[in-house]
Amino acid sequence: MNAPLHPETLRRPVPAACLDALKDKFGERFTVSESVREHHGTDESPYPPMLPDAVVFAQSTDEVAFVARLCNEHHVPLIPYGAGSSLEGHLLAIQGGISLDLSQMNQVISVNAEDLTATVQAGVSRKALNEEIRSTGLFFPIDPGADASLGGMAATRASGTNAVRYGTMRENVMSLTVVTADGRVIRTAGRARKSSAGYDLTRIFVGSEGTLGIITEVTVRLYPQPEAVSAAICNFPSLDDAVQSVIEIIQMGVPVARVEFMDSAAVKAVNQYSKLTLTESPMLVFEFHGSPAGVQEQAETVQAITAEHGGMDFEWAERPEDRNRLWTARHNAYFAGLQLRPGCRASTTDVCVPISRLAECVRETVDELDAASFPYTIVGHVGDGNFHVLMLLDADSEKEWQESEVINHNLVRRAIAADGTCTGEHGVGLHKMQFMAEEHGEDALALMRSLKHAFDPNNILNPGKIINW
Amino acid sequence: MNAPLHPETLRRPVPAACLDALKDKFGERFTVSESVREHHGTDESPYPPMLPDAVVFAQSTDEVAFVARLCNEHHVPLIPYGAGSSLEGHLLAIQGGISLDLSQMNQVISVNAEDLTATVQAGVSRKALNEEIRSTGLFFPIDPGADASLGGMAATRASGTNAVRYGTMRENVMSLTVVTADGRVIRTAGRARKSSAGYDLTRIFVGSEGTLGIITEVTVRLYPQPEAVSAAICNFPSLDDAVQSVIEIIQMGVPVARVEFMDSAAVKAVNQYSKLTLTESPMLVFEFHGSPAGVQEQAETVQAITAEHGGMDFEWAERPEDRNRLWTARHNAYFAGLQLRPGCRASTTDVCVPISRLAECVRETVDELDAASFPYTIVGHVGDGNFHVLMLLDADSEKEWQESEVINHNLVRRAIAADGTCTGEHGVGLHKMQFMAEEHGEDALALMRSLKHAFDPNNILNPGKIINW
Secondary structure, three states: OOOOOOHHHHOOOOOHHHHHHHHHHHHHHEEOOHHHHHHHOOOOOOOOOOOOOEEEEOOOHHHHHHHHHHHHHHOOOEEEEOOOOOOOOOOOOOOOOEEEEOOOOOOEEEEEOOOOEEEEEOOOEHHHHHHHHHHHOEEOOOOOOOOOEHHHHHHOOOOOOOHHHHOOHHHHEEEEEEEOOOOOEEEOOOOOOOOOOOOOHHHHHOOOOOOOOEEEEEEEEOEEOOOEEEEEEEEOOOHHHHHHHHHHHHHOOOOOOEEEEEOHHHHHHHHHHHOOOOOOOOEEEEEEEEOHHHHHHHHHHHHHHHHHOOOOOOEEEOOHHHHHHHHHHHHOHHHHHHOOOOOOEEEEOOEEOOHHHHHHHHHHHHHHHHOOOOOEEEEEEHHHOEEEEEEEEOOOOHHHHHHHHHHHHHHHHHHHHOOOEOOOOOOOOOOOHHHHHHHHOHHHHHHHHHHHHHHOOOOOEOOOOOOOO | OOOOOOHHHHOOOOOHHHHHHHHHHHHHHEEOOHHHHHHHOOOOOOOOOOOOOEEEEOOOHHHHHHHHHHHHHHOOOEEEEOOOOOOOOOOOOOOOOEEEEOOOOOOEEEEEOOOOEEEEEOOOEHHHHHHHHHHHOEEOOOOOOOOOEHHHHHHOOOOOOOHHHHOOHHHHEEEEEEEOOOOOEEEOOOOOOOOOOOOOHHHHHOOOOOOOOEEEEEEEEOEEOOOEEEEEEEEOOOHHHHHHHHHHHHHOOOOOOEEEEEOHHHHHHHHHHHOOOOOOOOEEEEEEEEOHHHHHHHHHHHHHHHHHOOOOOOEEEOOHHHHHHHHHHHHOHHHHHHOOOOOOEEEEOOEEOOHHHHHHHHHHHHHHHHOOOOOEEEEEEHHHOEEEEEEEEOOOOHHHHHHHHHHHHHHHHHHHHOOOEOOOOOOOOOOOHHHHHHHHOHHHHHHHHHHHHHHOOOOOEOOOOOOOO
């Protein structure tokens, strides 16, 4: 780790009275079992596990409020836990404390088809929600790859492949029920499509990674299932050609639902992993949503643009099963990449830049990666200027880890210099904290810190994440 | 006024040292002239003028920071002033102090056509921006009616007729330059389309009405000018038929750019004011953006839906000049309404509800209005569930004012009970403060207050607005 952690020196003692009170209240839904704590102190980040002192499984907002009041009274760290799929160390118990598992809060509370909204408990996963609402003709588009919980997705301001058309959790969360640090329960907004009634509490909690309050219910926007869907892939001679095509597509206002970039190494990995025969050169994967005529028109416009940039023929995936195979392959690009170097340790990055700077930013990164001692793949939500590098490291090599960190830092600095951000969708967690001052400046960080102090005066909520106290 | 104000008892003395320092720094751009103060202490709200002690015309972010530091040191109220078009008393100097006029900060700083973004100084108006970028093939869609400043629009989370398709300022502000209460200058974000890098400072300031910081620069999203545009009007036998049509249109996912409701009184007013011959029954006004084929398809879908709900034939406005006349008439509905009762005092409302509750909310309001002693009109951004009542009051009648306030309050309570909001786009200012606790609850309000205290510890920024200290 570039910023060394000394968990044992950071750990705060958890008073026995606090543990006893939790045990009394939750019975078997309270545990200090090593294996459960290990599970709740591990995420998809490159960090080693950092275990909480205990785990509580909550089933209601009132229960969450009870835990918050207790932890606040005893100044005990409290870390909300959803699906455990975060990538930057968000849920690691660096100061010990209680991991509050919300996965049993898995009820869809209401679906308002006329208003295109649904309200769910925080532990409902995006796939479970879509399963639940399938018969309404509506769907929830935000798709970060993992079957994350809606509460976790809100907390990290998640997005993914559909964001170019449907936006991110920032745009698609209408309201939240939140438990504050001192155990009060608030609702951040009603279900009106828009409001100018005071400070935007919803957006304050979206992306706050459990550091300002604990999200227990989420009201999201739904969308009509498109009448027609089609998907296609197109290979290019170079990265630049692919990116330039996307810039023109976005500028033309083509409402493409998804446009994903994969470099040739990522295509190769996906071919091996998903037993496909895609051409192993820089590739864009498109999905179009609309009426049958609209989808056709979009596809024709896009084909004309790609053809001007050396794009090869479109390969279509018209049938749902072909589309599913294609997008499953894309979603598995991470796992597929890991197989390029079996037994490796993975480091993933996540930057986002204005699209005009994307090609240059990727190109400079590729130059640096090509000189590295390990393999890598690149995939990107290219319509948003967001891309990821997966670096496949020898698990035992400190040298490779240090090398990957240098590349990661250079990439982040390149993104920030391009007026972009150190994280487009993964969040800050622990791993990106070191870049917050560089991205935002000390004065903006001071404002963020004052917000944290105002909302969580005892620093119990996921302490030590996003910004230092 | 329902919540009586006693400005003289609230006024804070402005030390001579503060005024002298401003005069030294700004010369002729500092004034205590009665007429200028009167202008800056008057808005479009029903409140009487409340004058600042002095007005400063700033020309740069550094100058704004200078004023903030000075006012913070002397604990002097500081009220940012854009175009003066706010409707709920936002800019009234209820505690005296300095009105900081930003209208001379009117430079378009940069236009990034590839990224679909523009950065402007806060005093640039939406029409000026659109004029500036016309040749790029892009446009900025947010249109609150008034030619408001971008800084003011961001500060009130403005929206208007295009929001159903393009969103509000909440979705379309990418980044802000903000001067904090103590005169630090921060930028809230870069120009990446999405970011998960910490607390959403941008959305904290959007809608904060000058109470958390002073917006000096705004980066907004732009959109490609649609290849084809068409507009149409359709009359209905009843409000319910019109609203039910809109619900189905939204549910079908038709990407209608605008869909506006006018009641028969509003149509009549517009006919008289704009010399039109529109049928005086409940009416929807549509605008469609897209490719020529896409626009036609949208229009056909919408016509089929309206026909099922008693909608009469579409009347088309294909030519740009016809469309402009139609939308100018719609935008002038406020002034047209005033002419229904020459010399009247107007009270406007602004609520927003989930669209499934819209028809019932409007119907109950109409029942109450029909029994009132004064005329009224209703217009609405019906695709968002947002509507306005314009009540035309005898300027000398306290009885009519009180009656209108009761109706306004009942309407707001009805909207909140329907899980809506006391203001969809006008903002809180002074007039809606009384509803904040009812809408958000005391605990959420306490969080908002703690945010205000954290960002503006001396309560100098537009004090007494949104929430009580």
